Amino acid sequence: MRIAHVSSQLLTRVSLLTRLLAGQLGGELSRTEVGLLNTLSGGPRRVTELAELERLKQPTMTLLVQRLEQQGLVSRERHAGDGRVVLVTLTPAGSVALEDYRAQARAALSAYLAEMPDEQVEALAAATETLAHLVTVLQRGTSK
Template sequence: MLYSFAIEDLAAQLERRVALVSQLLRAHAPRGLSVGALLTLRRLDADGPQRVTDLAAAELVAQPTMTALVNRLEQEGLVRKTPHVSDARAVQVAITAIGRTQLAELRAGRAAVLQTRLDRLDDEARAALAAALPALDRLIEP
């Protein structure tokens, strides 16, 4: 079935569904990792060590917010802070082996939840979701 929405309606429907998928995935997150923690660990895993300032800018949060998150992740052993090589005022934040393990477990758990839900869909519905992925990618580009 092809849906026809006004832009405002489409935005509202998309926001609702994204929120519900996010809620579903958060409900299955181990150890209560926040979305911000997950995104930060993913970024550090993919891009390597970064300054807190750069992490805050990339995740669109204030530096004090990112500092608090990094401190919490460090206390949990998921990241480590080291002095920045070229800026004595800054620290580099890197994901630890424990952080990578937690991230892998979280990804596996979320993938299993989604796989279970995707298994309920027929081939046509799965194909429609797959076809929508490029549009979603363009939607979230800066």
């Protein structure tokens, strides 16, 4: 059954692709740091929310935020309406670092894709659209 095959292989292959690409890019940011910056590109978030979204323990997320804050990539501010709440925000330098990482990833992927036959690139283009739909379904939390 195709669903069983895709279910058993997709996550493993996507994870491997991500690890291989991140390893080749090197750079100053870890995959976890890039993931956090990417999440913050959608707007400010609470540390507890970030920990949940990134699947990290709250103390680990706090340390990660502190490290990125020391690098000037994120900032922490008290919520205007509730001083007990701390929001983490992507700084302009964080936006630049994230876009630089994305540009390097695009360039590396483009170089590898250029070596592949056109039919395979077309298949990956279709798969990319399908993955976008799968992400939307997962974000809605429904299986239909």
